[in-house]
Amino acid sequence: MSDIQLWTLIFAVITFSIYIYIAYASRVSSTSDFYVAGGGIPAPANGAAIAADWMSAASFISMAGIIALGYNGYSGSVFLMGWTGGYVLLALLLAPYLRKFGRFTLPEFVGDRYSETARLVAVISAVVISFVYVAGQMGGVGLVFTRFLGVSPTVGVIIGMAIVFFYAVLGGMKGITWTQVAQYSVLIIAYLIPAVAISARATGMPLPQIGFGQILGDLDQLQRDFGFEAYTEAFTDPAFGMQNMLLITAALMFGTAGLPHVIVRFYTAKSVRAARYSAVWAIVFIxxxxxxxxxxxxxxxxxxxxxxxxxxxSSLPQWFTTWSDVDLITGPEGAALQDLNNDGVYNYTGGAGNEVMINNDILVLASPEIGGLPAPIVGLVAAGALAAALSTASGLLLVISSSIANDVYYKRINPQATEKQQLNVGRITMAAAILVAGYLGINPPGFVGEVVALAFGLAAASFFPILVLGIFWKKATAMGAAAGMITGLVFTLAYMVWTLDIYFGGEGIRGIPATGIGTVGMLVNFAVTIIVSQFTPKPSEKMQALVEEIRYPGRTTLVEKHLEED
Incomplete structure (x- = not known):
């Protein structure tokens, strides 16, 4: 066993032991604790849990690689703007009002606000989004285990499944929340330490945000010398111009504000005020x-x-050999590495002479080795990547479990179910969801960041419009919401399947990529919901008054009666 594998194993055992202990100490026996942690999580802790829940393997493992390798610098900023800007929308437009409405799940809000049909559509949407999202997380877990512990991706995913199963099934949202607080601490330390060390080594400046500015000129020139466009130059890719930057940024932003596993976090806050502050803390931590x-x-x-x-x-550094041995550095189009022009080096250029393909997902994981940092730091980064992937996976699996157990089993199949029966169904559903998530992790439809971006597009196209209209337009109707969600989700999902290379590889409409079509799907959803609402029965006067009340902090009478009646 190498030093890197040893330190990775040490950090994995330590952190996994902490997560399991927290889950055991937080084990639950009520549906309120299982679904929303009893609504008693303080704002700072809730903010850290939100950050860990949302900063998935895509943020930790894949984002830097997408910026540097996938989108060549400037264009990669769509992920920075979209994934952070969405929290502004969430904090201002949705979080406090949904918290005041006082329900366990996003489909439950949709069902109460609109209708049982809309609730069922929301359940389907939540499950589809969550499974697409969780595929990226489990794929990230397999990637880390493959590289750092020398096991196959399948074995790595199975280990991750076992850990998530234990603390998610045992502790529900309460156990997941406090576990995610610990996971955030691990992932942020693991991310910052190598960044500081690499910046200090390269520029003498330990603050990477400042050191970063000192090397951009050199990086721009070096890229030009090797055939790339300048790193900071805008719209260098013909397939990634202003139109697609706008569409992808918007899909990520509005998708963030419509993600079920993020929104449910605001139900765990102690109050409406705490929900707002949870969003503020989350933005700071993120x-x-x-x-x-x-x-x-x-x-x-x-x-x-x-x-x-x-x-x-013959003199390439060890990190190159290590990652090529696990087929994450290859020749063009996945072929074996070859010195095609016989010049004694592997040419990494932006032109026809490119001889090396580097997987986007390895950049952060390889950064300590590339920077010449010691084995313990490499092991710590691996533990951080696992924390990022597992924290988000657990939140997503809880969304699937609660949507089916609460909104299908309890609300539609067996309204007389006891707390124990509901918990048992929730845990069985969680176990089944973990098995499906494991399969998707072993057979992901793309690299981690791409898969996660697809989930954001689906959330933007399905949930965001009907949540905004449900809060701010009291005459949005049940039939309008159901029609809008179905149209937005089906249109967006069909387009993704049509254009992704792993499926049909179609050219798409006007060059719009699968990661940007969620914005169009969202606009379709808005249009269909509004148009259908004009010609279908309006909500009851009581519901319209309730919708009016949840927008005002000082008004609580109808909301309290609504909760008591339920």
Whole structure:
């Protein structure tokens, strides 16, 4: 066993033991604790849990790689703007009002606000979004275990499934929440330490956000020398111009504000005020990673360009050999590495002579090795990546479990079910969802960041419009909401399947990528909901008054009566 594998195993055992202990100490016996942690989580802790829940494997593992390798710098900023800007929308437009409405799940709000048909559509939407999202998380778990512990991706995913099963099934939302607080602490430390070390090594400045600015000129010039467009230049990819930057940013932003596993977090807050402050804390905690990711991307890409194009194949550093051994660094289109022009080096360029393909998902995981940091730091980064993936996976699996157990079993099949029966159904559903998630992790439809971006598009196209209209337009109707959700979800999902290379590989409409179609689906949803609402029966006067009341902090009479009647 190498030093890196040993330290990875040490950190994995320590952190997994902490998560399991927290879950055991937080085990629950009521549906309120299982679904929303009893609504008693303090705002700072809730903010940290939200950050861990939302900063998935895509943020930790894939985002810096997407910025540096997938979208060449400037274009990758769509992920920074979209995934953080969505929290502003969430804090201002949705979180406090949904918390005041006082329900366990997002489909429950939809069902109470609109109708049972709309609730069923919302359940289907939540399950589809969550499974697409969780595929990326479990794929990230398999990636980490493959590289750092030398096991196959399948074995890695199975280990991750076992850990999530234990603390999610035992502790429900209460156990997941406090586990995620610990997981946030692990992932942010693991992300910041190598970033600080690499910045200090490369520039003498330990603050990566400042050191980042000192190397951009060198990186721009180096990219031009090797055939790339400048790293900071805008719209360099013909397939990724202004239109697609706008569509992808909007899909990620509105998708963030419509993600079921994020929104349910605001039901765990103690009050409406605490829900607002939870969003503020979440933005602070998320910002620590998001203002660091661009610097990690730039430092690492600079090192890669300098190393590959100037180093003889026989003298390549150990990190290159290690990652190529697990087929995450390959030749063009996944072929074996070859010195095609026989010049003694592997040329990494932006032109026809490119001889190396580097998987986007390895950049952060490889950054400590690329930066020459010791084995314990490499092991810590691996533990951070696992924390990011598992924290989000558990939140997503709880959404699937609660949507089926609460909104299908309890609300529609067996309204007389006892607390124990509901908990048993929730746990059985959770176990089944974990098995499906494991399969998707072993057979993901793309790299981690891409898969997660698809989930955001689906959330934007299905949930965001009917949530906004449900809160701010009291005459939005049940038939309008159901028609809008179905149209938005089906249109967006069909387009994704049609255009993704793993399925049909179609060209798409006007060059719109699968990651940006969620914005169009959202607009379709808005249009269908509004149009159908004009010609279908309006909500009852009582519901219209209730919708009016939830927008005003001082009005609670109808909301309290509504909760008591339920």
């Amino acid at each position: 910002g620590l990673l998001y203002v660091t990711a661009p610097s990690v991307a730039a430092f690492t890409k600079l090192e890669i360009l300098e190393t590959l194009n100037d180093t003889a194949i």
